[in-house]
Amino acid sequence: MATTTPEHDKRVADLTFSSVYPHYVTKVEKKGRTVEELHTVIEWLTGFNETTLNTLIEEKVTFKTFFERAKLNANAHLIKGVICGYRIEDITTPLTKQARYLDKLIDELARGRKMEKILRS
Template identity: 75%
Template sequence: MKSTAHHDERIANMTFASVYPHYVTKVEKKDRTVDELHEVITWLTSFTSEEIQSLIDEKVTFRTFFERANLNPNAHLITGVICGYRVEEITNKLTQQTRYLDKLIDELAKGRKMEKILRVPKP
């Protein structure tokens, strides 16, 4: 699947608040918790739970969300396919960051162990 400028712009302008409830539903349906969801978001972005709530309340776009984020230096270790795209091959930085988040949440919902989701290196 090839990303387009229109697709990238649509993602950039989507609000985090509009997607967040879907993240919650997805993980809770699979017996994971909002705390675990926040742990994953925090790992990727460095946002605290309070900051996540503030971003939701502000109705920030994904563009603003990732502009304010301090992306984890190990985010490049997130690989695989999400929404028909191989995340490591996405050329638009913001779209890739958004798909990183989608991929982590997907792994959480699929029951993957937290240390694997958070790319904890093996000793």
């Protein structure tokens, strides 16, 4: 697996959460999961409840700002595997790694993984 490039890391940092969020919703709903489950997963990782999430979406924050404001779960380091062609454990840029944690959790949710496994409890 390749490590991320500075250009890739900048693209991740500059993405707005509001532009990606509808894709998360579509992905999980298409697989029979709910927006509530999506929010549970996001809150587990970031500490953001639904109200805060809606505010961040309205503010059109970038992923950089999104993760600067997040209180990352202490067990986030347990999220491992390959997502978007990158092995999470090998990503050295903290922001890109955090964004891939979120992608991986949403991917697991869409694949029907049990919530307690997704939440690394």
